[in-house]
Amino acid sequence: MKNSLYIVIVGCGRLGSHLANQLSRVGHSIVVIDSNEDTFDDLSPDFSGFRVVGDATQIAVLSQAKLKQADVFFATTHGDNVNLMVAQIARKIFNVPHVLARVFDPRRVQIYDQLGIETICPTSVAAEMFLLAVASSRAAAGDAKP
């Protein structure tokens, strides 16, 4: 029955708009919230979801996005604190089953974990990829030989 999910995305920057465009394209119902209306310019012409202009840390704005009906909630603003706050509201007050927040500061990941918020940390992922590159350079430099 449920082929399409109801997904609310806070933040319409590079990541938020990319997710909104992709997920709308494959048939999900999307609502994007951003306090800056100009960011909606990054939504593609075939984006079929809704745009809500407002501060997502305000319950009224989240209610306007019909957050209670959401299957998935993404917090993708550039502020780690904003993401944590809206993610907690989505989880605890609106009972959204699947909540994810982007967090730039790797030191915060553990705190978010303890607060029950699933996170994605692009900084840590990038760091791992850079460190892998070093490992491959060591191999190329003949590090295996004593």
Place this chain on the structure above:
Amino acid sequence: MKNSLYIVIVGCGRLGSHLANQLSRVGHSIVVIDSNEDTFDDLSPDFSGFRVVGDATQIAVLSQAKLKQADVFFATTHGDNVNLMVAQIARKIFNVPHVLARVFDPRRVQIYDQLGIETICPTSVAAEMFLLAVASSRAAAGDAKP
């Protein structure tokens, strides 16, 4: 012979300082370049590498970092254009064998590829992780059933 690599890192933000600390700790020779001296505060007390204060798009600054001897070069500033520029200088002028640049805008990745610069795009990686989360939500919502 070559257990330790000579690694030059441009940008001492969250990613740059994390890489510098990690790689110094395991015995590599590190030089970090940043135009803002305050960013070096994020280097750990046991960081054994060198700090260079300056604009890394200037050849003189890169020479001061002894870039010619580098095995690996990382461009990790918050500016995609700066990263592309310094990465190209490292590759083409200083002939560093392994050059990597962080790029936030996924649309630029292809251009950088064509210019021979290996990139790591945290935005794309984060997007993939968010999309995977949606896939798991669909599965949980019983999407498999028609």
